[in-house]
Amino acid sequence: MTITNVWGCTTTETYEIKDVTGLDDLSAFEILVFPNPSQGIFEVQFANAGSNDLHLKVTDATGRIVQDLGKLETNEGSLKLDLSMYQTGMYFLQIESSTRTVHVERLIVKR
Numbered sequence: 098m099t100i101t102n103v104w105g106c107t108t109t110e111t112y113e114i115k116d117v118t119g120l121d122d123l124s125a126f127e128i129l130v131f132p133n134p135s136q137g138i139f140e141v142q143f144a145n146a147g148s149n150d151l152h153l154k155v156t157d158a159t160g161r162i163v164q165d166l167g168k169l170e171t172n173e174g175s176l177k178l179d180l181s182m183y184q185t186g187m188y189f190l191q192i193e194s195s196t197r198t199v200h201v202e203r204l205i206v207k208r
Contacts, residue, residue: 102158103186128141128202129142136181137182138177138180140176140178141177143169150168150194151199152169152193152194153168153169153193155178155191156189157186157187164180166178180204185206185208187205188205
């Protein structure tokens, strides 16, 4: 992952996920976020979460939690995500199990 701040400084980090356990058929999990970039309003559609106990949160580029969306109550559906009150920039929708992050979606707020 490469992150660039407003001054043009970049940093690159590489992550490897090994041996995901305790998740029912996570390979079928699907998520779609649109429009992206947006002015702050995102539609998040997800399917095939199975019986996993998943939790959603949004962080900024520094890792600070800006919204805690709580537990995903169903294995299929959609939600609206409103980041319009936050500054222009990059945010991350993190989907976590009880033990680890299972999916990260980059969100761009652009005005």
